[in-house]
Amino acid sequence: MSSAAASSAFILALSSGTPGWRSRGGASLNFPLWAPPRRAARDDAMVARAAEAGTGGRDAAPPERSAGAGADASIRQPRARRKAVSRRRDPVQPAGRYGSGPGNAAASQNGALAGGEIDSIVAAPPASIVKFAGPGYTVILPTQDVAPTRGVVPAPEPPLPPSEENFVSRPASVPKPRTDGNAGLAEKRRAMVDVERVPNPIPPPPPAPKPEPAVQEQEGAWDFKKYIGFDEPDETKDEAGVGADAAGSFADYENDDPSPLAGENVMNVIVVSAECSPWCKTGGLGDVAGALPKALARRGHRVMVVVPRYGDYAEAFDMGITKYYKAAGQDLEVKYFHAFIDGVDFVFIDAPLFRHRQGDIYGGNRQEIMKRMILFCKVAVEVPWHVPCGGVCYGDGNLVFIANDWHTALLPVYLKAYYRDNGIMQYTRSVLVIHNIAHQGRGPVAEYPYMDLPEHYLQHFELYDPVGGEHANIFAAGLKMADQVVTVSRGYLWELKTVEGGWGLHDIIRSHDWKMNGIVNGIDHQEWSPEVDVHLRSDGYTNYSLRTLDAGKRQCKAALQRELGLEVRDDVPLLGFIGRLDGQKGVDIIGDAMPWLAGQDVQLVMLGAGRADLERMLQQLERAHHDKVRGWVGFSVPMAHRITAGADVLLMPSRFEPCGLNQLYAMAYGTVPVVHAVGGLRDTVAPFDPFGGAGLGWTFDRAEPNKLIEALGHCLDTYRKYRESWRGIQARGMSQDLSWDHAAELYEEVLVKAKYQW
Numbered sequence: 001m002s003s004a005a006a007s008s009a010f011i012l013a014l015s016s017g018t019p020g021w022r023s024r025g026g027a028s029l030n031f032p033l034w035a036p037p038r039r040a041a042r043d044d045a046m047v048a049r050a051a052e053a054g055t056g057g058r059d060a061a062p063p064e065r066s067a068g069a070g071a072d073a074s075i076r077q078p079r080a081r082r083k084a085v086s087r088r089r090d091p092v093q094p095a096g097r098y099g100s101g102p103g104n105a106a107a108s109q110n111g112a113l114a115g116g117e118i119d120s121i122v123a124a125p126p127a128s129i130v131k132f133a134g135p136g137y138t139v140i141l142p143t144q145d146v147a148p149t150r151g152v153v154p155a156p157e158p159p160l161p162p163s164e165e166n167f168v169s170r171p172a173s174v175p176k177p178r179t180d181g182n183a184g185l186a187e188k189r190r191a192m193v194d195v196e197r198v199p200n201p202i203p204p205p206p207p208a209p210k211p212e213p214a215v216q217e218q219e220g221a222w223d224f225k226k227y228i229g230f231d232e233p234d235e236t237k238d239e240a241g242v243g244a245d246a247a248g249s250f251a252d253y254e255n256d257d258p259s260p261l262a263g264e265n266v267m268n269v270i271v272v273s274a275e276c277s278p279w280c281k282t283g284g285l286g287d288v289a290g291a292l293p294k295a296l297a298r299r300g301h302r303v304m305v306v307v308p309r310y311g312d313y314a315e316a317f318d319m320g321i322t323k324y325y326k327a328a329g330q331d332l333e334v335k336y337f338h339a340f341i342d343g344v345d346f347v348f349i350d351a352p353l354f355r356h357r358q359g360d361i362y363g364g365n366r367q368e369i370m371k372r373m374i375l376f377c378k379v380a381v382e383v384p385w386h387v388p389c390g391g392v393c394y395g396d397g398n399l400v401f402i403a404n405d406w407h408t409a410l411l412p413v414y415l416k417a418y419y420r421d422n423g424i425m426q427y428t429r430s431v432l433v434i435h436n437i438a439h440q441g442r443g444p445v446a447e448y449p450y451m452d453l454p455e456h457y458l459q460h461f462e463l464y465d466p467v468g469g470e471h472a473n474i475f476a477a478g479l480k481m482a483d484q485v486v487t488v489s490r491g492y493l494w495e496l497k498t499v500e501g502g503w504g505l506h507d508i509i510r511s512h513d514w515k516m517n518g519i520v521n522g523i524d525h526q527e528w529s530p531e532v533d534v535h536l537r538s539d540g541y542t543n544y545s546l547r548t549l550d551a552g553k554r555q556c557k558a559a560l561q562r563e564l565g566l567e568v569r570d571d572v573p574l575l576g577f578i579g580r581l582d583g584q585k586g587v588d589i590i591g592d593a594m595p596w597l598a599g600q601d602v603q604l605v606m607l608g609a610g611r612a613d614l615e616r617m618l619q620q621l622e623r624a625h626h627d628k629v630r631g632w633v634g635f636s637v638p639m640a641h642r643i644t645a646g647a648d649v650l651l652m653p654s655r656f657e658p659c660g661l662n663q664l665y666a667m668a669y670g671t672v673p674v675v676h677a678v679g680g681l682r683d684t685v686a687p688f689d690p691f692g693g694a695g696l697g698w699t700f701d702r703a704e705p706n707k708l709i710e711a712l713g714h715c716l717d718t719y720r721k722y723r724e725s726w727r728g729i730q731a732r733g734m735s736q737d738l739s740w741d742h743a744a745e746l747y748e749e750v751l752v753k754a755k756y757q758w
């Protein structure tokens with residue numbers, strides 16, 4: 001379809017009242033002709049909300065189950081299900097995922113910046129940083145070291161030429177050696193990182209002040225074996241010879257100091273995300289933010305994750321640092337909590353806006369959400385100066401931020417507008433990852449001043465599209481300002497450039513094609529591997545591997561059937577669905593295929609939370625087909641793992657799917673995916689080829705019930721009649737290398753591209 005034709009189909013779909021993906025009709029909903037839903041009539045007329053449709057405001061889903069929440073959900077489950085109690089911190093499901101409620105800029109008293117007068121934005125810049133105004137706008141200083149007093153920013157000094165003094169990377173304070181074991185490691189890491197800096201025309205900055213003796217003392221006292229949890233076996237302690245051998249090889253290992261996998265590309269990486277598993281997760285973004293950083297750290301990079309502190313996380317400790325930031329006109333106190341886990345510094349941003357949001361991390365109306373994200377990005381961009389992880393700040397040299405989705409798309413903008421434009425953070429880069437373009441942080445242009453940006457930056461936010469009209473779009477600005485952009489599969493990258501798949505941002509993505517990259521997500525095998533999965537260690541489930549697949553899966557399937565009160569039968573194909581209940585995931589297509597499914601000898605288990613109508617649908621299907629269907633409404637990580645292990649088939653009829661993690665998890669568990677061939681699903685599920693003995697599952701080319709039925713029909717046929725072929729599909733799925741290590745290598749290439757980009 002030509003772009004013009006596609007565009008008119010898109011507009012036609014809207015103007016003819018096609019109800020978008022909320023329709024249960026199915027027929028008009030396949031991807032090629034699908035268009036974002038119509039904007040509901042609103043008071044604040046030009047507010048573009050289509051991208052957030054179904055996630056907040058009037059057409060929003062009501063609060064989804066929180067999984068503190070898991071508890072809530074289990075109240076409504078049959079007795080048998082209540083056994084599925086998480087032994088881990090149960091991530092949360094929010095109200096209105098990226099939601100936004102009715103906004104009214106005029107009514108808001110959140111002090112907008114008016115005509116260049118910046119009220120009470122007073123900051124003490126970090127040591128050695130001079131901030132000056134760019135041409136034609138007033139400088140905006142984001143941080144304050146002391147509680148602010150209200151006043152007007154003094155007239156900016158005339159611009160100084162950037163000098164070495166101005167932008168060298170330097171810790172804001174003299175690093176204090178830590179009392180735990182990280183200081184030595186951090187020091188080593190820093191030394192590695194300092195070796196390779198961006199090509200610097202200026203002589204390298206003087207080394208940061210180092211409390212040498214203290215660090216040495218710390219290193220001396222630090223027990224590496226204790227740190228990695230190495231417990232010397234008793235016999236080695238008794239038998240001198242063996243013990244000495246072991247100790248000797250350990251010492252060799254320490255002295256060896258193998259060079260990092262990343263080689264000379266080692267750098268400082270700060271991943272900034274609104275959610276991070278296992279502390280706070282509502283979907284795939286949380287999984288990625290929890291796993292990618294560890295894989296990058298394994299390659300030798302110094303890696304930090306910055307995430308809001310929504311709850312009281314036992315692993316993280318108050319670092320005793322307080323800063324003040326302004327967000328949407330309000331001065332806010334910020335503290336930093338830190339944990340060092342699996343080689344990664346996790347920094348949790350504590351602020352009144354985030355506190356107590358654990359069960360509802362995207363809750364509130366649009367303005368509230370936006371205010372949280374403004375604060376988060378302003379704080380995150382300065383974390384490398386203020387937070388001495390392991391005693392040493394990351395600094396802003398050889399540093400790359402990885403921002404994720406619209407929530408943190410302001411970070412590349414702040415990095416440029418506050419610092420890079422002013423000769424500061426010259427060797428810092430930003431990469432923005434698109435996990436889901438359907439949520440963009442849209443709002444009325446009138447709210448732009450809340451973002452505390454120079455007036456001339458407005459042009460980067462302004463967007464007009466037939467759905468939202470004239471509006472300010474945070475994702476659009478982030479995409480333009482980021483040095484590189486990654487999306488989570490090559491297939492999705494292609495779709496993003498189309499009118500149908502770009503959700504209004506296709507032109508921006510096309511025109512920045514040179515910096516676009518597609519990298520498929522990986523699997524965190526510590527969390528998602530049938531061999532070590534902690535959720536398969538009780539209630540009759542079992543861990544298994546490819547070698548023990550048949551017995552292991554049979555046992556997990558029986559345990560799942562028992563737990564859910566289904567008939568325990570090995571010969572009946574058990575189908576699973578796991579996902580957020582919204583238009584994207586196409587669970588309504590399964591509902592539309594139910595009359596056919598009801599006539600099949602199958603069992604169906606669906607787990608999800610989200611839109612109220614879809615939650616009701618799950619419950620109705622369970623009531624109407626109690627002998628074969630279970631619809632679990634809620635957010636339960638243990639149940640997601642158990643379905644993945646116990647099901648024979650995983651259904652993913654997603655209308656669009658940037659990458660999709662559940663099909664990857666399914667394949668790793670010997671569960672065969674049946675998916676709509678779109679985005680990352682098309683990239684990762686090669687269709688079964690019975691003649692070549694190849695392929696990983698079944699795919700269908702339109703998100704319609706009849707197409708799902710056709711593909712599932714073939715799948716069930718193979719399951720019943722061609723067991724050897726079935727076993728082959730399972731084995732191929734389980735034998736793939738789906739780990740994050742490969743994806744991390746590809747991310748590293750992007751980070752390097754960004755680093756050398758001027």
Ligand SMILES: Nc1ncnc2c1ncn2[C@@H]1O[C@H](COP(=O)(O)OP(=O)(O)O[C@H]2O[C@H](CO)[C@@H](O)[C@H](O)[C@H]2O)[C@@H](O)[C@H]1O
Binds near residue numbers: 284608640658660661
């Ligand atoms: N009710 C429930 N209970 C328990 N667990 C549940 C659950 N509903 C979902 N999950 C879990 O949440 C994760 C969802 O992963 P997806 O890839 O489907 O992510 P999502 O669409 O949110 O994210 C976006 O980002 C990711 C990451 O880039 C992309 O893969 C994806 O295509 C894109 O839409 C999985 O770990 C799944 O098990």
